[in-house]
Amino acid sequence: MLAIGIDIGSLTTKAVVMNDGQLLASEVSNTLDEADASASVAMTKALEKAGADDNPEKYVITTGNGGKEVSFADGSKAITTCLARGIYWYAPDTRAVIDIGAESSSVVKINNRGRVIDWANHDKCASGTGLFLQQMAKLMKLSFEEMSELSRRAEKGAEITGTCAVFAESEVISHVHRVPPTPLPEIILGIYLSVSTRIKTMCKRIGAGECLAVSGGVALHAGLVETLEKELKQRIYVPQNPVCVAAMGAAVLAGEEIKKELQQ
Amino acid sequence: MTELSNNKIQAIVRACRIILRMIEADPDTRESQKMYYRMLLQYYTRLRDARENGQFIVAHTVFFPAEIILAMGLVPMHTETTTWMTSLFTGECSDILAAGSSMGMATEICAPHRGMAGAFANGAIPKPDVMVWSNMVCDNTAKSGELVMDICDCPGFFLDRPFKDSDLEKAYMADELRDMITFLEKQSGKKMDYDRLSEIVERTDRQIKLTREINELRKNVPTPFSPLGFLELLTIDYLFPGQPESVEYLETLKKEMEKAILGKKGAVPNERFRLMTLFIPPMYLMAFLERISIRSGAVSVIEPFFTFWGEGTLDASRPIEAVVEKSYMIPEARMYGPLGESALGAIKKCAREWRVDGAVYYADVGCRHSCATIKLFKDTLADVDVPVLTLDCDVVDQTVTSEDEVKEKLERFFELLEDR
Numbered sequence: 001m002l003a004i005g006i007d008i009g010s011l012t013t014k015a016v017v018m019n020d021g022q023l024l025a026s027e028v029s030n031t032l033d034e035a036d037a038s039a040s041v042a043m044t045k046a047l048e049k050a051g052a053d054d055n056p057e058k059y060v061i062t063t064g065n066g067g068k069e070v071s072f073a074d075g076s077k078a079i080t081t082c083l084a085r086g087i088y089w090y091a092p093d094t095r096a097v098i099d100i101g102a103e104s105s106s107v108v109k110i111n112n113r114g115r116v117i118d119w120a121n122h123d124k125c126a127s128g129t130g131l132f133l134q135q136m137a138k139l140m141k142l143s144f145e146e147m148s149e150l151s152r153r154a155e156k157g158a159e160i161t162g163t164c165a166v167f168a169e170s171e172v173i174s175h176v177h178r179v180p181p182t183p184l185p186e187i188i189l190g191i192y193l194s195v196s197t198r199i200k201t202m203c204k205r206i207g208a209g210e211c212l213a214v215s216g217g218v219a220l221h222a223g224l225v226e227t228l229e230k231e232l233k234q235r236i237y238v239p240q241n242p243v244c245v246a247a248m249g250a251a252v253l254a255g256e257e258i259k260k261e262l263q264q
Numbered sequence: 265m266t267e268l269s270n271n272k273i274q275a276i277v278r279a280c281r282i283i284l285r286m287i288e289a290d291p292d293t294r295e296s297q298k299m300y301y302r303m304l305l306q307y308y309t310r311l312r313d314a315r316e317n318g319q320f321i322v323a324h325t326v327f328f329p330a331e332i333i334l335a336m337g338l339v340p341m342h343t344e345t346t347t348w349m350t351s352l353f354t355g356e357c358s359d360i361l362a363a364g365s366s367m368g369m370a371t372e373i374c375a376p377h378r379g380m381a382g383a384f385a386n387g388a389i390p391k392p393d394v395m396v397w398s399n400m401v402c403d404n405t406a407k408s409g410e411l412v413m414d415i416c417d418c419p420g421f422f423l424d425r426p427f428k429d430s431d432l433e434k435a436y437m438a439d440e441l442r443d444m445i446t447f448l449e450k451q452s453g454k455k456m457d458y459d460r461l462s463e464i465v466e467r468t469d470r471q472i473k474l475t476r477e478i479n480e481l482r483k484n485v486p487t488p489f490s491p492l493g494f495l496e497l498l499t500i501d502y503l504f505p506g507q508p509e510s511v512e513y514l515e516t517l518k519k520e521m522e523k524a525i526l527g528k529k530g531a532v533p534n535e536r537f538r539l540m541t542l543f544i545p546p547m548y549l550m551a552f553l554e555r556i557s558i559r560s561g562a563v564s565v566i567e568p569f570f571t572f573w574g575e576g577t578l579d580a581s582r583p584i585e586a587v588v589e590k591s592y593m594i595p596e597a598r599m600y601g602p603l604g605e606s607a608l609g610a611i612k613k614c615a616r617e618w619r620v621d622g623a624v625y626y627a628d629v630g631c632r633h634s635c636a637t638i639k640l641f642k643d644t645l646a647d648v649d650v651p652v653l654t655l656d657c658d659v660v661d662q663t664v665t666s667e668d669e670v671k672e673k674l675e676r677f678f679e680l681l682e683d684r
Contacts, residue, residue, distance in 0.1 A: 078675060115684055
């Protein structure tokens with residue numbers, strides 16, 4: 001029986017197919033209006049990649065926004081539980097995972113069995129999220145890769161607020177248009193620092209201090225991860241497929257359920 | 265009946281009547297709960313009809329010693345609780361909160377105080393003859409009392425309660441109380457009945473002892489008291505201190521709990537999570553919180569700042585001094601007093617003795633003082649391996665958090681507890 005994990009995010013839906021603890025395939029597709037449709041599209045594509053039959057025997061666990069509304073799921077789990085199990089599958093030494101998604105960011109502290117000890121999240125404002133970074137990239141007409149590259153050239157970061165995405169955007173515009181304009185590398189580093197400060201506060205709040213990993217689409221922002229490492233004074237583990245960590249955790253949990261069923 | 269536009273007191277009275285009719289017809293409802301609603305109905309009916317009956321209304325803020333008002337035969341109006349009850353029974357307070365905001369009160373100000381000011385301003389609750397308030401425990405009250413005097417154009421008295429509890433400071437507060445009694449006597453034309461005050465103090469002492477005994481029973485696994493029943497205990501002290509019906513309510517509740525324990529009957533069908541509650545849940549979500557608690561097998565077994573009384577007894581032969589003493593024994597005093605080992609030690613003791621699995625901190629955004637303690641309490645409970653869920657919310661303002669958000673976070677937390 002295949003273990004399938006599906007994470008419905010606000011922008012993308014991730015599906016992971018596993019068999020007996022082994023990763024077979026993963027898929028990232030756009031989130032649609034209906035949770036059922038989002039989950040179905042991502043799962044079908046992931047199953048195709050895994051070379052599975054048309055209608056294989058499977059156990060499906062969902063998570064994320066609307067995860068509970070997926071009619072064909074066998075169960076649903078909290079995103080925190082899935083992030084913990086997912087990162088534990090990648091790197092069992094991890095003790096906290098920083099997840100920066102499109103519309104929220106969180107830090108989940110885990111124990112040596114991949115169980116959640118505590119978490120902190122920021123979901124009241126777009127500051128410190130993927131959408132905020134996307135907006136900033138658009139404003140400066142840069143790709144994420146270009147932003148990362150430019151940030152490495154900065155000696156210091158421009159002052160940019162980390163509390164409000166709207167204020168932050170105004171500040172960036174002001175930096176771009178002032179005479180002389182603030183150099184782009186400094187603005188970008190300032191943006192990364194504002195995100196990092198917010199993450200650092202969450203880490204402090206729950207006592208997440210060592211063996212950190214990062215997940216979510218923003219983990220692909222190399223420049224941001226490097227800034228986070230400097231701020232948190234440690235190397236941060238980036239899994240091979242950071243976008244799919246929660247879906248991976250859901251698949252791991254589905255695998256645990258399959259085992260339980262087999263034992264009964 | 266006093267005619268008021270958008271009369272909130274009348275709305276509370278009607279809601280209490282409807283609930284009472286429903287629960288009195290339900291054979292499974294505990295008798296103590298029926299008594300509780302009868303008391304609420306009586307309290308708010310008396311307040312509603314006070315003007316018509318020529319009675320003198322004394323508005324007072326939270327933790328204010330209502331024993332004094334009751335001993336003088338005056339009609340008390342607990343301002344914050346009245347805002348809560350409005351939210352609890354009518355489902356929302358947006359109109360009175362908006363009225364408070366239109367007077368320039370920022371949304372960051374404690375919503376019960378904001379709502380109270382708005383309710384007085386738009387005539388949703390009767391204007392008092394006098395306003396009495398204190399800095400006892402909650403700092404917000406120190407200024408909002410003045411505001412109420414201004415809105416209602418009534419005289420007022422500020423009772424200064426010292427922060428510390430040396431003999432000198434207690435004697436100072438006793439003098440303050442005497443001054444306040446003189447003020448109330450002058451304004452109302454009624455004399456303080458000290459014999460009656462002694463009787464009230466004696467019963468208040470009995471109430472505290474009964475609450476302690478009830479809490480002992482709550483240590484039982486499964487716990488016999490309803491998931492959010494502690495709010496009844498809290499209201500009993502806030503609105504009915506030293507009243508014969510309070511003692512009767514607590515004695516009935518205690519007997520019911522003893523019976524439930526003998527029958528091995530828990531408050532929820534399948535007790536899975538024993539919780540500690542820190543601060544006040546949103547009133548407008550109470551029905552939802554009750555449902556999710558029952559469904560998830562989660563029950564609040566102890567509340568260090570609401571039901572866990574400090575040590576001490578009240579000496580009815582010295583009633584003024586006893587009222588002073590009570591102000592230092594009230595559970596909330598721990599949270600607002602010096603946050604030393606006595607406060608933090610109490611949290612740990614509660615966690616251990618009531619076998620708590622997790623704690624829920626309802627972080628009311630308007631209460632700066634309590635929010636400032638979140639990290640400290642969280643770290644303290646981490647020492648005894650009790651995880652804490654912090655829920656950003658407001659006790660009456662629905663714009664701060666939604667039911668979906670609270671549901672999602674509670675479910676996440678229950679999953680964490682189960683998965684440990």
